[in-house]
Every structure is written in structure tokens, then in C-alpha cells.
Amino acid sequence: MIEAVHFPPALILFAGAFLLPFLRGTPRHAIALAAPLLTLWAVWGVPDGVALGLPFMEYQLQVVEGDRLSRLFGTIFTIMAFTGTLFSLRQGSRLELPSAFVYAGGAVGVTFAGDMITMFIFWELMAVASTAVIWSQGGATAYRASMRYVLVHLFGGVVLMAGIVGVVAQTGSIEFGPMQTDSLATWLILIGFLVNAGAPPFSAWLPDAYPEASWSGTVFLSAFTTKTAVYVLLRGFPGAEILIPIGSYMIFYGIIYALLENDMRRILSYSIINQVGFMVVGIGIGTELTLNGAAAHAFTHIIYKALLLMSAGSVLLMSGGVRRCTDLGGLFKTMPYTATMGIIGALAISSFPFTSGFISKSMIAQGAADQRMFWVWMGLAAASAGVFLHAGIKYPWYVFFQKDSGLRLQDPPLSMKLSMGLFAFLCIGLGVNPEPLYAILPYPVDYVPYTTGHVVTMLQLLLFSGLAFFIMLPYMKRTLTITLDFDWLYRKLFRIAAREAAERSATAHTAAFEDAEKRLAQLIARIFRTHGPHGILARTWPTGSMVLWAAVLLAVSLLIYY
């Protein structure tokens, strides 16, 4: 047994982030790979209960507080940081990896935060660091996307902050524990959490910003923000019924928008919202089985989603930036390794039997069935088929098969292959033997995923969904389009409104200015008339008239004095 850790595990990642800019070559790689592993070690050293308290004004912060749920999320966040680092070793940007370390550290910090102030600080740190990850890509498109991204998250942060202040004012306690949605303050906290989860109407920031990051940056982004939101919802709002309709909306939103999408990484971004929707529904149902299911699904989702985005990132890097399905296809011949990894990720996200998605997502559907929630269960079953449709087949089909695009890309370098191989191994390994994951879930697991009935019905759902895909293929022809979303409000309507306002102010300003100019001109003309060169008061008088006037004055004075 390792000795108890009484410092925030996130500090190791932060230290790594500060060291990295000063290093190059092998020492940099060594530190970059060691920091997440050391953090993983520290995560498992955090004992149950408060491990580090700090006084802050009149409050006692619980900077590090451990329990099973914290360690579970801390584990997957650090495994993700390690594998993402391995994948991004060849990344040219020197800003991206340190930013990703701060970002991952923020996520680990949130999972061990025992009070809401600590949680909020790490939460906001994540918003800033993830924006820097997007910046690292460089270019105007990424910059503008990152600005929209950070504005949404800062807005979410303000709402969350207002909620926290409200709860502290009402209860006098900063303790971060289960809450009821019975006051404005707790609602604000819930909304702040949901903004980061990608819930409606704040879903568009995710597919807007994530695909603008670099080939490696998107891999980091896919893991931390939304899954930290799942963590805080698990801790703060287990069993909040409102989460069931919200999560269901997210599930179908992700499917429908991914079906309409052409950009390969944006397809996968929409599918993040779809997958987080499953977790949100699980949290909303709120039984031990579904809470376990949501937590387990977050764990397996991080792995297969990162695997999918690593395969997409490999295509992006090796092709020099080709990202549209319409320009891709037929890559399986020249990049068989990447295609295989992408397919394993696609099978796992579709929860095929003997992949990790099967043993986690089915806990949520089982929980809905146990609670006799018929419509929820029907929705989850349809959505399971839909996941295979929009991500499971669509992504590998359009990128690696479909047609011969003429691209002859090679598989990526070894470090990238290794990172994909590691996550593909975990996708299948956890699918075949879920016990190691079940053992670290928050509640004891009394669930058997592999029964003949479950395997057969799941395969029916999935393979008939596959049949639907190929039947409907003519209806899914990719087009060079984007799909409008709620971000239309701030990207178009507000813009039009602002321009309209600006134009009207400009017109009014011009009119007022012209009016003033006219009045001024009139005034000048009037003065000119009297004081101008030919004005009556500015005339040069002839000497004769002066003599005349002098004579007149003389005559007058003579008359007076005479």
C-alpha cells in the first residue's frame, strides 16, 4: 500500500506544465510521460475523507477530499493525459502540451475538490487552459472559435458562481455534496454544470470549437470538460429527474446533427454530446445501478472517444489537413493500422458485445428497465441503434472506405500508433473482462452484462441499424454544408443586430453632423456678409470719405462750442 497523499494530485501536472517549456528532446518526452503517471500514483494515494484543508477567509477549504467516485475519475483523467501525451509527442506547437497539462490538472483538481470554492477555481482554470489548447493550432479560424468557446464557458462560470454564492448565503456551508433542485441558487449551479456538459441550448460550442484544435489538441479536449461536468452532476445532482429529458434530448441531438455533418471530427464531436446524454440520463434515473453506469460509461467513453479522435487526428496529420468526408475515403488500403484502430473505437462507442461500451452503457438501459421507465428505455434502445448509425458505421465508412478519394496516406509514426494501440487494447480488454472497472465504481456492482439474451438483442439492434445504414445510404450523401444550431443566435442574429444598430447609429450620427455643419455654414455665411471682405463693417473706406467725416465732425463741434 502506498503512503497517503496529502497534496492535490493535480500539482504534479501543473509542475510538469511549468517544466515543459524549458525542455527539449528526450528530457521533455520523459517529463511529459512521467507527470501523468506520477499523478495517477498520487490519485490512488488519496485516502477517503479530507486529506488537505486550507483556511480561506472565514471558510475551511477542503482542497483534497477522496472517495471512490473521485478516484475513478482521477484515474481515467490521468490515463487520458498519459495517452494523449504519447499521441502528441510529435506536435510542433510548444504551447499545446503545457496547456493540456494545466487543463488535465484542472479536471483532476475538480474531482478531488471537497468544497465548492476549490471546485470553482479548478473549473475556471480548465476553461482558460482548454482555450489555450485551441489557440495552439494557430490561425484566425481557430482563434475565433476559441473566443466563442471561452465566452460560453465564462458565461457558464458566472452562472455557476452566482449559484454557489446563493447556496453559501442560504446554508452557510461551502461543502460540495448532493443538492436538491429546490431553489434558484441550486438551479443556477445545475445550469452552470450543464453548460459544460453540452446540454441544450448550450451544445453548439462543442462541435464549433473542438474540431478547430490541432490533430492532437482535439484528443485532449474530448476528454476533460464534458466528463468533469458528468462528475460534478454525479456528485451534486444524483436522481435529479430533470436530467432525464435533458439527457434524452442530448442523445438524439447528437445523432441527428452527426448524421447531417460532413467534417469527420465534427461528427465525432456531436457524438460526444450523444454519449454524455446517456450519462446524464443515468444520473437523472439515480439508482445505484444507473449512477454506476453513468460513471462507468464516462470511463469507457473517454477511452474510445479518444481512440476515434486519434484515428481522425492521424488522418488529418498525414493528409495535411483534409477533414471533410467528401474529400476522404478508401484510406483502409494504405493506412490499415489507423483504420483498424478507428473501427475498434467505432465498435466500442456502439457498445458492441466484447467492447467496453457494451459493459458500461447497458447498465443505464438496465436501470431504466428496472424502474419500468418504458419511454426512457425505448429512447435508449433507439439511441443505441442510432449510435451505430451516426458514429459506429458512418465515421469509418466515410473516412476509410466509401470511395477511392485518390489519397494514399501512410500510417502515422510509432508514438501515435502506440497510443492508439493502448486505448484499443483497453476498449477490448474492458469489454471482455469488465471486473477491474466494476471493482472501482462508486457502488458495489451486482450486474452481469453477458447473458445470451442481452448479447443477441444488442446485436440485433446494432446489425439491423447497420442494414438501415446501407439501405439509406443514398439519403445520406454528404453535402458541403454546416447545420444551424442555437449558436446561430450569437453568431448571426446578435451580429446582424449589432451591425444594424451600428448602421443606424452611423446614419443618425451622419445626419446630426450634416445638420450641424449646415447650421455652422449658415452662421459663417451670416458673419461673412457683415464681416467678410465685402461686408459692410470690413470695407476699406476711401480717404475722401474720411475727410468728409472729419469736416462734418469739425462742423458739429464748431456749432456746439460756438
Added chain:
Amino acid sequence: MDKKHWLERPETIVKLWRGGWVLLAILVLAEFTYHPHPYFVIDGWFGFHAAYGLLACIAMVLFAKLLGVYLKRGEDYYDRD
């Protein structure tokens, strides 16, 4: 490389379709091998998951198509004024 990859040859694709149909049939027939214990009513119907998976997906594709009519825009939509 004149010769097409074996996965791209028309005769392979025909074989894949045939194999696929057989697989789907086996999956539906596999329901005879165990006793289902449904939680609701319709999930106990024979072949429910197969039919539901197929119909739900067709419905989602059609709905997406319909939504696309109203919400699809050109890629430069947000860039142009």
C-alpha cells in the same frame, strides 16, 4: 496497381451482402435458443429488437433529412456578410 483491392471487387461486395443477410437471419433465429424475460410487453415480441433497430434508424435518417431542409447552410455561412 491495376488489380483492385479484394474488398473493392464487385464479386466480394455481393458476397458480403449475402453473408450479411445470413448473419441477420441467424441473429433473429437465435431468439429460439433462450427464454426471454421481458421487462415490458413489446420487448418480449419475437424479433422486436431487430425490427425496432431497423425502423428507428430509418426514421432518424429521414428526420435528419427533413431537418436538413431547414437548417443546412453553405460552409461559409458564418463568414459571409
